[in-house]
Amino acid sequence: MNNKKLSFFFVFLISCFYNYFGDKIEISAKSAILICADTCSIVYSKNENMCLPIASVTKVMTAILLLEKIQNFGDSEIEITDEMVRVEGSSMGLQVGDVLKQSDLVVGMLLPSGNDAANTSSIAVSGDTENFVKLMNEKAKQLGMKNTKFTTPSGLDKNNNHSSALDVATLAAYCLENKEFKNIVSQKSKRVSVISPSKTIFCKNHNKLLKLYKYCTGIKTGFTKLAGRCLLSSAKNDEGKELIAVTLNASDDWNDHISLFEYGFKNTAIKNFNDKDFSVKIKVKNSDIEEIxxxxxxxxxxxxxxxxxxxxxxxxxxxxxxxxxxEEGQILGKISYYLNGELIGYNNLSANQKAGLKKSTFRSLWESIKKFFHNSYLFITRQ
Structure with a gap:
């Protein structure tokens, strides 16, 4: 009996120990990060600024640049040339002479990780790969990706193409604001229609996490001999918590990401920023009321x-x-919220009532207008 009690006591101690320290996780990746999708608040990190090759995760930048070009200038057709498909590695199955919508290249890049789709996209956007790579690096700088250098639109091991877990997560947070991007990366598979010759290309998503983890919503896998296994993923649980995870050079990336998300959902909270009880008065000039x-x-x-x-x-x-x-409802100010110095959102402040011009001011304005037109009339008649 005493042995049973002792055993129960040890189980209880282990349980308490786990509950207290159980949020510590072991990650196989050389570099990793977990962030909140909307605030980019870091929930977990491991060598997050380390510069490493990121393989086909590179295509996320290529995809968003093509999508933004389409959304700004329209989804035109493109005919595939030999230059576009003359690239090694994974393919969506494009052939010389195929005609398809440019938006379908995004599917071919992000699901089956087609290097042919990435190469074609670079030519579609910038005319050639060299100029497109410049555009990739300009965008990276714009987004504050300080440890990133793109040298290829596909992510092949070429000329030190690299980034960091933090930079990749930053890019992902930006991309998830694009509804079309978000929709595409969440698909387990998708059929692409080639316009000429008429055929269908079946694109299967390489991201197995979409099947392995019920909350997974994307995003992109990557692998080369130099980069190892790379994975960028997103997840959103039933509470509406949305997280982004990145692992670079991982031996067990699927489990790494599940562990990261489970950790993240336990160690985050949704905060509501409500200023409906706030009010403030400001002075009004040239009005029939002194303040509003x-x-x-x-x-x-x-x-x-x-x-x-x-x-x-x-x-x-x-x-x-x-x-x-x-006017009543006119926006005149705002209450802004910052996290570690970075703006995360704001609530507008608007007028609760109308403030008209003073009657004397109105009359003075009217008299000035009448005088102007009267003088103009006299000037014209004297001519």
Whole structure:
């Protein structure tokens, strides 16, 4: 009996130990990161700034640049040439003479990881691969990807094409704001219609995490001998928590990502930013009322790492005064929220009432207008 009690006691101790320390995770990857998709708040990291080859995860940048070109200038057709498909490695199955929509190249890049689709996309956007790579690096700089250098649109081991887990996660957060991108990477498979000659290309997603983990929503796999196994993924649970995970050079990437997401869902919380109870008064010039009240009717939510609330800053941005006329509902200021100095959202402040011009001011304005037209008339008649 005593032995049973002792055994139970040890099980209880182990359970307590796990509950206290069980959020510590072991990751096989050389470099890894887990962030909140909307705030980019880092939930977990391991050598996140280490520069490493990222293989076909590179195609995420290629895909978003093509998508943005399509969304700005339209989804035109493209005819495949020998130059476009003369590339080694994985393929979506393009052949010389095929005619298809440029948007279908995005599918071919992100699902079966077609190097032919990536190469074709670079030519479709910039005319040649060299100029497209310049565009990739310009975009990376724009997004604050400090440890990234692109040398190829596909991610083949060429001329030190590299990035970091943090940079890849930053890129992913940007890409997930694009609805079309988000939809494509969530598909387990998709059929692409070639316009001429009429045929269908079946594109199967290499991302097995879409089947292995019920909350997975994307994004991209990658592998070369130099890079090892690379994986960029996203997940959204039933509470609406959305996370992005990156592992570079991992021996067990599928399990790494499941562990990261489970850890992340336990160690984050959705915070609501509601300023509906806030009000402030500001002076109004040239009005029949001296001041006007501003209030907020908006709110927003963001995902934060537990403990990150202490790193939030709230900034009320309103003018010292405003000029009449002011319409009810007119936006005159905002309350901004920052996490570690980075803007994560804001609520607009608008007028709760109308503020018209002073009657005397209105009459003065009217008299000036009448005088102007009267003088103009006299000038014309004297001519």
């Amino acid at each position: 009240e501003l209030g907020s009717l908006s709110e927003f939510s963001r995902l934060l790492k537990l403990g990150d609330e202490k790193n939030l800053q709230r900034k009320i941005e309103i003018p010292e005064f405003c000029e009449a006329t002011i």
